[in-house]
Amino acid sequence: MLAFPAAVQMIMEQAKLFPLKIEKKALAQACHRTVAQDIYATCDRPEADISAMDGYAFCHADMQTAAHGLPVVSKTVAGAYPLPLQQGTAQAILTGARIPQGANCVMAGERMHYNPETGYVMPAQALAKKGGNIRRVGEEFTRGTLLVRKGQILEWSHIAVLASQNIDSVKVVCPVRVALVANGGELSMQAQDKRADSNTPMLAAMLKTFGVTPKTYLAASDDQAHLMSVLEEAWQDTDCIVTTGGISVGDTDNVLDAFKALGAEPLFRGVKIRPGKPISVLKHGNKLAFCLPGNPGASALCAKIFLMPYLHAVMGADQPDLISGIADFSFEPLADTTHFIPVSGHKTSEGWCFTLLPTVGASDIRVLTQAVAFLEVSPQHPIRKGQICWATPL
Numbered sequence: 507m508l509a510f511p512a513a514v515q516m517i518m519e520q521a522k523l524f525p526l527k528i529e530k531k532a533l534a535q536a537c538h539r540t541v542a543q544d545i546y547a548t549c550d551r552p553e554a555d556i557s558a559m560d561g562y563a564f565c566h567a568d569m570q571t572a573a574h575g576l577p578v579v580s581k582t583v584a585g586a587y588p589l590p591l592q593q594g595t596a597q598a599i600l601t602g603a604r605i606p607q608g609a610n611c612v613m614a615g616e617r618m619h620y621n622p623e624t625g626y627v628m629p630a631q632a633l634a635k636k637g638g639n640i641r642r643v644g645e646e647f648t649r650g651t652l653l654v655r656k657g658q659i660l661e662w663s664h665i666a667v668l669a670s671q672n673i674d675s676v677k678v679v680c681p682v683r684v685a686l687v688a689n690g691g692e693l694s695m696q697a698q699d700k701r702a703d704s705n706t707p708m709l710a711a712m713l714k715t716f717g718v719t720p721k722t723y724l725a726a727s728d729d730q731a732h733l734m735s736v737l738e739e740a741w742q743d744t745d746c747i748v749t750t751g752g753i754s755v756g757d758t759d760n761v762l763d764a765f766k767a768l769g770a771e772p773l774f775r776g777v778k779i780r781p782g783k784p785i786s787v788l789k790h791g792n793k794l795a796f797c798l799p800g801n802p803g804a805s806a807l808c809a810k811i812f813l814m815p816y817l818h819a820v821m822g823a824d825q826p827d828l829i830s831g832i833a834d835f836s837f838e839p840l841a842d843t844t845h846f847i848p849v850s851g852h853k854t855s856e857g858w859c860f861t862l863l864p865t866v867g868a869s870d871i872r873v874l875t876q877a878v879a880f881l882e883v884s885p886q887h888p889i890r891k892g893q894i895c896w897a898t899p900l
């Protein structure tokens with residue numbers, strides 16, 4: 507049985523052998539996909555000096571010296587070029603509209619007094635500072651600024667910033683084609699003591715967060731020939747297979763035998779972790795099969811610490827950052843074992859404070875709805891109350 511770091515290293519070595527494919531995608535369809543190129547700003551943002559308020563634009567010195575305010579001579583709306591400001595006048599202006607040439611201050615309409623009879627406007631309160639309420643050209647970013655790095659998984663915020671640059675398509679990495687195979691007679695509709703398949707929807711949801719929509723299969727029997735036929739079908743047009751269940755030592759745990767009979771070779775069988783120790787990975791050409799434990803909590807953990815890092819690596823995507831915090835408990839690991847313990851967290855002035863969550867173990871998935879992260883604890887890295895530690899966020 508391998509130690510955790512060695513198992514991760516073996517998987518990452520395999521990821522290097524996987525060929526990356528790139529495609530162009532409309533921006534609207536690119537959310538959660540991994541960007542295949544650095545993307546730079548094509549224009550300044552804002553593109554020009556613009557108003558931050560609906561109100562009036564004027565020359566600060568003119569307003570300062572005008573006892574009865576300034577006459578409002580025209581109106582500037584967003585999307586139109588303004589007329590230059592004539593000396594000794596003001597212009598009505600809307601939020602986002604270009605500042606007229608000659609104006610260097612804007613005040614919100616509700617902070618001014620406009621006299622409809624005279625057509626003059628003056629501050630109702632203190633005059634804003636020179637330059638006030640003007641958003642300066644390029645203050646957010648200038649043309650040529652790196653907006654999105656290669657390897658970034660696009661989220662809605664990146665879509666917004668790219669759309670602001672009139673970028674309507676991006677080069678993204680083709681998602682790895684993943685097959686999810688749930689296994690076990692208890693998942694059959696005909697089973698006397700039927701169990702719900704929660705692993706497939708859980709893993710599919712995890713994968714969708716970075717643009718992978720898996721094909722799903724169900725081998726709802728304990729018959730090896732049937733399982734082999736499902737796995738054989740799942741291998742077709744797939745880059746990676748993920749099975750859950752059927753990898754322990756029970757009579758009906760035949761996933762590994764089925765894979766071997768189909769020509770796959772074990773990369774490793776079992777890892778010294780808790781939970782999830784039966785996790786096994788097999789290799790068939792450049793395709794990997796991740797055989798996750800059936801226990802849903804262990805399955806989730808193994809997906810987080812083995813499958814997701816592998817898929818990120820093969821797709822050239824940035825690995826999610828670990829989070830750091832202070833543990834408010836101590837935890838003594840077993841010799842030769844890396845534990846992953848679900849913790850809740852609350853923010854303090856010094857960052858996260860992690861608290862141990864009570865859990866019944868490897869089958870527990872409700873605890874994962876309450877947890878913010880898994881803390882990794884090993885004899886080399888024990889957890890001591892009050893000490894800083896690193897965690898895999900959920």
Ligand SMILES: Nc1nc2c(c(=O)[nH]1)N[C@H]1C(S)=C(S)[C@@H](COP(=O)(O)OP(=O)(O)OC[C@H]3O[C@@H](n4cnc5c(N)ncnc54)[C@H](O)[C@@H]3O)O[C@H]1N2
Nearest residue numbers: 688690701702703704705751752753754759799800801804
């Ligand atoms: N004699 C031993 N027994 C077990 C050992 C061991 O070392 N010696 N290891 C235990 C550990 S640790 C784990 S983890 C499990 C792994 O078992 P399997 O991967 O073979 O999983 P199953 O036995 O098929 O199922 C375990 C459990 O999970 C439920 N399950 C399975 N698939 C799903 C699914 N798709 N959705 C939701 N729940 C699922 C299944 O009904 C069982 O309750 O083995 C221990 N035993």
Ligand code: MOO
Nearest residue numbers: 781782783804868
């Ligand atoms: O390794 Mo198992 O996941 O503890 O029950």
